[in-house]
Amino acid sequence: MNKGPNTKSRPHVAVIGGSASGFFTATLLARAGCAVDVLERADQLDPTPRTLIVTSHMRTLLGQLGESAIVNEIRKFELFTDGRTAQVPLNRPDLIIERSRLIHSLAEDAKSHGAKVSFGNRFVNLQSNGTGLRVHMERAQNAGAEELHADVVVGADGALSSVAQSAGWPRQPTVPLVQAIVRVPSDMSADTVRVWFVPDDTPYFYWLIPESNDRAVLGLIGEDGQETRRCLDRFMEKRGFTPLGYQGARIPVYDRWTPVERRVGAGRVFLVGDAAGQVKVSTVGGIVTGLRGAIGVSDSIVNGGESRELRSLRRELDLHLFIRKTIHQFKQADYSRLVDLMNDSTRRSLSQYNRDEASRVLWNIAVSQPRLLLLALRGLLSGASILPKK
Ligand SMILES: Cc1cc2nc3c(=O)[nH]c(=O)nc-3n(C[C@H](O)[C@H](O)[C@H](O)COP(=O)(O)OP(=O)(O)OC[C@H]3O[C@@H](n4cnc5c(N)ncnc54)[C@H](O)[C@@H]3O)c2cc1C
Known part of the structure; x- marks a missing residue:
């Protein structure tokens, strides 16, 4: 998307949430000539580090921008269940990325395209101001109230989105995801991911994803937070893993497509990424789908009407469902x-x-x-x- 000649009529957009999908949306909109404010509740850009696996499609979407976040490449999956194993080689490697590095790159890119990024601003609610939207924010430092006016608000504020709640979207279901940082077992190569199906513990699966020759993450998705952690600890004890630390949060469960736009008076409100449940429910991948959601949402904002990217993303998410x-x-x-x-x-x-x-x-x-x-x-x-x- 290049800055077109018609940029004067582009809307002023407030993106709530400075993380992967928010910053990528901001870049695309700023490149298309919109005035963009990114408002993030954290005091500074210090995203929680997380080891994530994504498909090589991230490279197609981000090009060079994503390279600094890649820490390893995966060429093989090993599946285990009840004493049986199967191996699945990958023609195109999956990528292991460090989430905080990716978010830093995306933030720099958004700023370099002219998006204004401010921290310590917590979104409280929004309402119509007649011609657009009045956005109420709270300063993290002194709890002082602030107000901002925008034509469009994009909620990129994660699984428990306050923007979604304020604009009237129903609350989406979430499940707990827990992973422990462990040492790579001596019989495992760093280009291999292991998956265990243990239906008595989880209807999903356990995974072991190496980020280097030494370190890996071992995790699972469950249904109840405490029980999920207990299952993980039992699994580690049985197989001789020692946890070096834990990562975890609730993630959305995609159970149907969430329409990404709502009108509030004359203003337009959009959701993207985890806020819109754009997470593949079979593998809980949310990075690539959030980036695709960002392309779709920015297309809809700039060009109006249905976005091809969103239609294709919906088909993909429905198939994973x-x-x-x-x-x-x-x-x-x-x-x-x-x-x-x-x-x-x-x-x-x-x-x-x-x-x-x-x-x-x-x-x-x-x-x-x-x-x-x-x-x-x-x-x-x-x-x-x-x-x-x-
Ligand atoms: C432990 C774990 C492992 C995962 N593993 C994988 C994986 O291997 N592969 C994969 O593809 N995906 C994985 N996921 C999912 C993936 O991390 C998410 O789908 C993705 O990070 C979502 O990005 P996002 O930008 O939509 O939302 P988030 O990263 O959740 O960002 C939301 C942002 O909004 C801000 N915010 C929230 N509320 C407010 C407010 N009121 N005002 C202002 N700002 C606000 C938050 O501070 C945050 O910065 C994993 C998730 C977890 C928890």
Whole structure:
């Protein structure tokens, strides 16, 4: 998106939340000629470090900008369940990134394109001011109230978004994600991710993701925070891992597409990233999908109407929902059969595409290994629900 000749009519946008999806949205809007303010509640840019795995699509989206955040590349997945194993080589490597480095790069880029970034500003609520939106903020240092006027507000303020709440979106469901920092086991190579299916502990899976030859993160998603931590500790004790630290937070569970725009009077309010639940529910990847959401939201703001990127993101998230629903009720026997069925042709189809391209992966599995799909459909037909039990 280049600055067009028509930039005078571009709206003034307030982006709430200075993290991956907020800063990327700010860059795209500033590049298109909008006046952009990014308002972040933290006192300074000091994002919590986290080791994340993303698909190589991040490189396509960010180019050079993302390179400084990449700490490792993954070329193989090893799947374990009940004494069985299967290996899935990747044609295009997945990337291990350090979240705080990525956010620093995105923040610099947003500023260099003219976005104004201010810290220590907590969004409180918004309302119509007749022609646009009045945004109420609170200064973190002295709790002083501040007011800002904008044509458009973008809520990039995470899973428990206050912007979403203030503009009337229903609250989205969330689940706890916990991971421990551990040493890489001596029998494991740093270009491999390990995944364990243990349905008695979690309907999701355990993962072990190396960020270097020495350090890895071992984690899981659960349904209840304390129980999830207990499961992780038990799992580590059984396999001889010593935790060197923990990372964790609640993440949104995508259970349906969230329309990203609402009108408040004459003003337009958008959600992006975790605030809009743009997280793949099968693998809980939220970085690449949040960046794609940012492209879609900035397109909608600048060009009006439906964004192609958002339509395609929605299809992708819905497919991941389909996959998750199909396996959410799997019992141990189902996982055992799944791993047994990972024959050569299935492996090829899994490795050929990256984990963002769920539709093509599903199609290839359906063609090469119909029994796998039948197994998955059984899960669907048994009425699998992916929401945490109340
Ligand atoms: C432990 C863990 C591991 C993960 N692993 C992976 C992984 O391997 N791969 C992957 O792709 N994804 C992973 N995710 C998910 C991924 O981290 C998120 O989807 C992504 O970081 C969301 O980015 P975001 O910019 O939308 O929101 P956030 O990063 O949550 O940013 C929201 C920002 O808004 C600010 N904010 C909140 N409220 C206010 C307010 N009232 N006023 C002003 N500012 C406010 C916050 O301070 C924050 O800076 C993981 C998540 C966790 C917790």
